[in-house]
Amino acid sequence: MVGLGRSLGAIGAVGRTVSGQVASSNLLVAGSTGVAGLIVARSLGPSDRGILAVVFAWFTLMAYLGDAGMSESLTYFVAKNPSNANNLIRLVSRWLLVSGSLGTLVLLLAALPLLAISGSVYALYLALYALLLPLIFQSNVALAALLGIAVREWSAVRLMQSISYLALVTLFAFQMNVSLMVVYAVYTISAVLQLCFGWAVLRRHVRSDQSEVLARSDRVAVDDKQRKAVVAFSLRNSAGNIPGVFYQILPMVLLPLWLPPVEIGKYAVAWTVANLVQPIASSFGRAGMPEIAARLGGSRAGETVPLIRQLEWRTAVSAIAVAVPLALLSPLLLPRLLGPEYVGTGLLVSILCFAAVANAVKATFRSVLIGMGQPGAAVPVDWITLGVQLGLIALLAKPMGLWGVCVGIVIGSVVGLVAYRWRVRRSLKTLFAH
Secondary structure (H helix, E strand, O other), rough: HHHHHHHHHHHHHHHHHHHHHHHHHHHHHHHHHHHHHHHHHHHHHHHEEEEEEEHHHHHHHHHHOOOOOHHHHHHHHHHHHHHHHHHHHHHHHHHHHHHHHHHHHHHHHHHHHHHHOHOOOOOOOHHHHHOOOHHHHHHHHHHHHHHHHHHHOOOOHHHHHHHHHHHHHHHHHHOOOOOOHHHHHHHHHHHHHHHHHHHHHHHHHHHHHHHHHHOOOHOOOOOOHHHHHHHHHHHHHHHHHHHHHHHHHHHHHHHHHOOOHHHHHHHHHHHHHHHHEEEEEOOOHHHHHHHHHHHOOOOOOHHHHHHHHHHHHHHHHHHHHHHHHHHHHHHHHHHHHHOOHHHOHHHHHHHHHHHHHHHHHHHHHHHHHHHHHHHHHHHHHHHHHHHHHHHHHHHHHHOOHHHHHHHHHHHHHHHHHHHHHHHHHHHHHHHHHH
């Protein structure tokens, strides 16, 4: 464990710089995507917005499962071994081309039960978005490689996609009626632009005069040992992240079992607004993770506990500072911004802000566990949190409707926060007992 601490500590300064760039990128992407989301919500109305939310949740879930951690594995190995970047990129690109095709097939098959349960419109758009999976996976290859070797370019590519989506949505909103098909077309265009721009930037970076090591990487082959290492890393990382991903996505995937599209649309808007808490608040944990590793790997291990407490309180204070204005202003502003169909959505934001704050602090605790060299310690906590949340939603959705769903989300998030805090405290006791 101490060895891992020294390894991460050696890149501590770089990690803090990268975390700042990632946090800035996340903030800009979240801002542009949030504005685009509000325009789409106003244009579609609650019912179609609910259909879009469910379809996109399915799409996101299959994109993650189909990726199986390969993108993060590519980032890790390209950063670790840049002299072999080209061959690693080709290797992962081929694998994701296959998994993208399989993911499309699985998503299309998933459309059949969704058709039977919730109506044909869900299945139609689920099938359309499924066709984009191979494109999305290839775009992720370029993004993953750039994150490993050129964070600034990675940020630019991500931001380009969200800005182009916002620009196109705004243009169509002023020129014509925005429908689900128009949103699909706009998303497709922005995804194609990101794919082309991402690969162009990656190719230019790899072949530039300033990256001579990368330009010679064709001479190095990826052997069987490295292939196995890439696969093992991706599967291990994916398995560890699955409960957290399910926690974020499964409630939306399953909501058609309990709520009509109109109610789902209101929930989707409320959850999007409440999660504006995340970009700034969640950056503290990412920035603090390498510092925790550095202290544990050096002579300042005794200063780790005060640092963790500082990260916890900074995250909580920044999250509350954003959540309070959102909770107070949303009931007044959202009906004016989105139209009378969204009356009551602002109150949902006020409730869900409690969950957003809890999730922000929970994300910091997860980063703390990674910095302590114990990322696997979070997995059982995530599964428990997911079970509690889904159980509460299933229990409360029928008698209380949309309000029951929100109460279930909040209670599940708070339970998750308490469980994460307990896990961190226990890990610290175990660590310093040795």
